[in-house]
Amino acid sequence: MNEPRLNLPELTVSELSAALKRTLEDAYGYVRVRGELGNVKYHSSGHVYLDLKDDKACLTGVIWRSSAARIKVKLEAGLEVVVTGRITTYPGQSKYQIVIETLEPAGLGALMALLEERKKKLAAEGVFDAARKQLLPFLPAIVGVVTSPTGAVIRDILHRLADRFPRRVLVWPVKVQGEGAAEQVAAAIWGFNALLEVGPIPRPHLLIVARGGGSLEDLWAFNEEIVARAAAASLIPLISAVGHETDVTLIDFAADRRAPTPTAAAEMAVPVRAELIAQIAGLGQRHVAGWARGMETRRKELRAAMRLLPTAETLLAEPRQRLDAATDRLPRALKANAQIHHTQFSRVAARLSPAPLRAHTGRCREKVSAFGERAQRAVDVLRHRRRERFAGLSTRLAVALRANMEAQRSHIARSRERTQALAERAGRAAHTLILQKAAMLDRAGGLLDALSYRGVLARGFALVRDARRRPLRSATEVSPGLALEIEFADGRVGARAEGAPTTFAPPRMAKPRKRGGGDPGQGSLFG
Numbered sequence: 001m002n003e004p005r006l007n008l009p010e011l012t013v014s015e016l017s018a019a020l021k022r023t024l025e026d027a028y029g030y031v032r033v034r035g036e037l038g039n040v041k042y043h044s045s046g047h048v049y050l051d052l053k054d055d056k057a058c059l060t061g062v063i064w065r066s067s068a069a070r071i072k073v074k075l076e077a078g079l080e081v082v083v084t085g086r087i088t089t090y091p092g093q094s095k096y097q098i099v100i101e102t103l104e105p106a107g108l109g110a111l112m113a114l115l116e117e118r119k120k121k122l123a124a125e126g127v128f129d130a131a132r133k134q135l136l137p138f139l140p141a142i143v144g145v146v147t148s149p150t151g152a153v154i155r156d157i158l159h160r161l162a163d164r165f166p167r168r169v170l171v172w173p174v175k176v177q178g179e180g181a182a183e184q185v186a187a188a189i190w191g192f193n194a195l196l197e198v199g200p201i202p203r204p205h206l207l208i209v210a211r212g213g214g215s216l217e218d219l220w221a222f223n224e225e226i227v228a229r230a231a232a233a234s235l236i237p238l239i240s241a242v243g244h245e246t247d248v249t250l251i252d253f254a255a256d257r258r259a260p261t262p263t264a265a266a267e268m269a270v271p272v273r274a275e276l277i278a279q280i281a282g283l284g285q286r287h288v289a290g291w292a293r294g295m296e297t298r299r300k301e302l303r304a305a306m307r308l309l310p311t312a313e314t315l316l317a318e319p320r321q322r323l324d325a326a327t328d329r330l331p332r333a334l335k336a337n338a339q340i341h342h343t344q345f346s347r348v349a350a351r352l353s354p355a356p357l358r359a360h361t362g363r364c365r366e367k368v369s370a371f372g373e374r375a376q377r378a379v380d381v382l383r384h385r386r387r388e389r390f391a392g393l394s395t396r397l398a399v400a401l402r403a404n405m406e407a408q409r410s411h412i413a414r415s416r417e418r419t420q421a422l423a424e425r426a427g428r429a430a431h432t433l434i435l436q437k438a439a440m441l442d443r444a445g446g447l448l449d450a451l452s453y454r455g456v457l458a459r460g461f462a463l464v465r466d467a468r469r470r471p472l473r474s475a476t477e478v479s480p481g482l483a484l485e486i487e488f489a490d491g492r493v494g495a496r497a498e499g500a501p502t503t504f505a506p507p508r509m510a511k512p513r514k515r516g517g518g519d520p521g522q523g524s525l526f527g
Contacts, residue, residue: 033085148173178221
């Protein structure tokens with residue numbers, strides 16, 4: 001067994017941690033590392049904490065806020081990156097870490113792989129479905145533009161709209177690259193959709209999300225899920241005009257229409273006013289010419305139809321002849337009809353003798369009697385059932401009344417006991433309160449006696465007042481011949497001042513001697 005080395009110097013934990021920190025920073029002052037991101041956490045302070053790992057090891061990393069603002073790509077777990085920074089230690093947790101100063105994707109392949117994975121995910125959720133896309137309005141009155149207010153894109157769009165068909169344009173200024181750009185673009189799309197159709201700022205009829213060309217990293221804000229989902233959820237038709245014709249971002253798939261350039265987006269938004277006017281004029285001329293040709297064709301058809309129609313005499317000849325024939329047959333038909341009805345009435349009158357009527361009346365009378373007897377029996381049965389039901393209800397009501405009476409008596413007894421208990425408690429509480437108030441009154445009286453001037457008079461002092469019973473507090477207020485009233489503890493007496501008032505000077509205290517001067521001896525205590 002090895003003997004402990006007692007001659008080694010003792011170090012505190014902080015000293016040992018500081019020595020390890022210096023050693024590690026001197027050996028790996030500035031390094032460049034490639035790995036895959038994991039456990040990415042954006043802190044509220046602006047710092048970013050992450051893990052950099054490969055298949056065998058894991059390295060903790062931190063990006064301070066000043067460096068995180070320069071990173072264009074939003075960091076996500078699984079992204080392969082190349083970082084440069086300093087290796088250091090964190091003594092609070094006994095671990096080493098890398099302070100990252102620069103970070104960039106490990107080639108375009110990593111970004112394209114991430115973009116493809118995100119595209120598949122959104123497509124599987126139906127964000128890019130063609131059935132969800134809306135048709136663009138033919139001539140929007142208000143066009144909303146989401147872009148940077150300082151770039152050339154907005155000027156190109158405004159210039160193109162003014163050339164083709166001037167429309168009202170609402171610009172929502174946003175960042176188009178860098179930290180927070182994706183959130184601002186999504187917030188602008190949601191903000192335009194939240195506007196009221198009739199309000200101080202009316203809601204646009206068409207949206208254009210535009211940005212100039214750039215690298216994949218520069219356009220990465222438009223590949224974020226939040227932007228694609230906002231574009232897909234927009235109730236306002238949206239045109240995506242990000243980058244040049246060869247640049248493709250996720251918002252292009254989620255938008256209702258993709259434009260190769262911002263200028264092309266302006267051309268999609270509105271038609272050419274002059275061409276529209278010429279087209280409308282041509283359609284108007286075609287409409288008038290077509291109407292004239294149709295009227296002429298109908299006029300010819302009407303003339304041809306008029307030649308084929310018969311005259312009024314021809315149309316009325318046959319009906320007039322049928323009317324004359326019917327007029328001739330009408331008297332004979334009326335006589336025959338009357339004879340038929342007379343025969344039927346005679347046949348029926350033979351059957352209407354008194355005997356059948358008496359028999360029918362007797363049968364009806366018997367039925368009425370039978371119905372009367374059945375009704376009387378039904379009334380008797382119903383009366384008997386109602387009497388039995390009322391008897392049962394009376395019995396139940398009497399029992400219920402007795403039970404209710406007993407319950408009320410029990411409730412009254414409990415209430416009486418509770419009232420008596422409360423009265424006793426109230427009496428005790430009132431007695432206790434009176435005792436407390438009496439004690440407080442005694443204490444207040446004692447305090448009043450202690451603070452009263454009569455206690456001072458009882459100790460042998462007197463209170464001097466003038467003729468108007470105002471107390472005199474100094475001798476200078478008394479003049480010769482002034483009428484006085486002197487109050488003692490046991491009464492008052494009148495008096496009159498004689499002679500001038502005499503004042504008493506307070507005793508003088510001895511002044512301390514100055515050191516180093518005067519009499520070197522002790523000196524007098526009274527000066």
